[in-house]
Amino acid sequence: MSALLTIRGLHKRYGERQLFNIDTLTLDAASAYVLTGVNGAGKSTLLRILAGLERGDCDSFEFDGKLLRLHPYPRELRCDIVYVHQHPIMFSTSVAENIGFGLRARGMHGAALAQAVDRAIEWAGMEHARDTDPARLSGGEKQRVALARAKVLRPRVLLLDEPTANLDGPAREQVIALIPTLLEAGTTVVMACHDRDLIGLPGVRRLKLRDGHIEYRPQKGEHDETP
Numbered sequence: 001m002s003a004l005l006t007i008r009g010l011h012k013r014y015g016e017r018q019l020f021n022i023d024t025l026t027l028d029a030a031s032a033y034v035l036t037g038v039n040g041a042g043k044s045t046l047l048r049i050l051a052g053l054e055r056g057d058c059d060s061f062e063f064d065g066k067l068l069r070l071h072p073y074p075r076e077l078r079c080d081i082v083y084v085h086q087h088p089i090m091f092s093t094s095v096a097e098n099i100g101f102g103l104r105a106r107g108m109h110g111a112a113l114a115q116a117v118d119r120a121i122e123w124a125g126m127e128h129a130r131d132t133d134p135a136r137l138s139g140g141e142k143q144r145v146a147l148a149r150a151k152v153l154r155p156r157v158l159l160l161d162e163p164t165a166n167l168d169g170p171a172r173e174q175v176i177a178l179i180p181t182l183l184e185a186g187t188t189v190v191m192a193c194h195d196r197d198l199i200g201l202p203g204v205r206r207l208k209l210r211d212g213h214i215e216y217r218p219q220k221g222e223h224d225e226t227p
């Protein structure tokens, strides 16, 4: 496995409070991780820093073999690293428009755009709501549209912030079922979560944010049983 992203000395402060000071964070290409930690440990903040949505400082930052700065955040990384919020915000247009928005912004149009949107809608199982205003969707459907909207951009890294939070029953299971297909596409996926079913997905490695540091944990079921 080769490292896609390596950050050394990643630190974040809010005023006097040091939220974390991570020696080394390494994400391999085409790999899946869960990021666990107690409420307030800084999981969302870490993902948002990696996506350039929040400022973080570090000693060195390497992505795909290139040494980059974390701040100001490199423009080209916005295509490669995509963050999906646990309560995604969408335009009050249609599911199809929302999924196509990022591709249009990148210059795709015509048949290629229509085909990519169709495939993403099918992948998310949202054919029934293609022309529906996302405001009318259930929480699980919104999350699936948000995943499709991110996947269609074909990022190298997808950062999912509590993708199953506030979902239960079939809605939760449908979202969990989509995750392995993201991995098959060769994307590196990092999921901040407390969901044992996500943590237990085959091949998913565990990172735990504790006391401001990252602990690399064995995969579920391999060496220990701690959550």
Ligand SMILES: Nc1ncnc2c1ncn2[C@@H]1O[C@H](COP(=O)(O)OP(=O)(O)OP(=O)(O)O)[C@@H](O)[C@H]1O
Binding pocket: 014, 019, 037, 038, 039, 040, 041, 042, 043, 044, 045, 046, 192
């Ligand atoms: N803009 C901000 N200013 C000051 N403190 C902040 C700010 N944003 C987040 N925090 C604090 O940083 C800490 C980490 O927040 P974060 O949302 O990253 O944690 P988390 O591990 O994702 O928590 P949860 O599991 O509850 O979602 C929290 O104590 C939060 O209150």
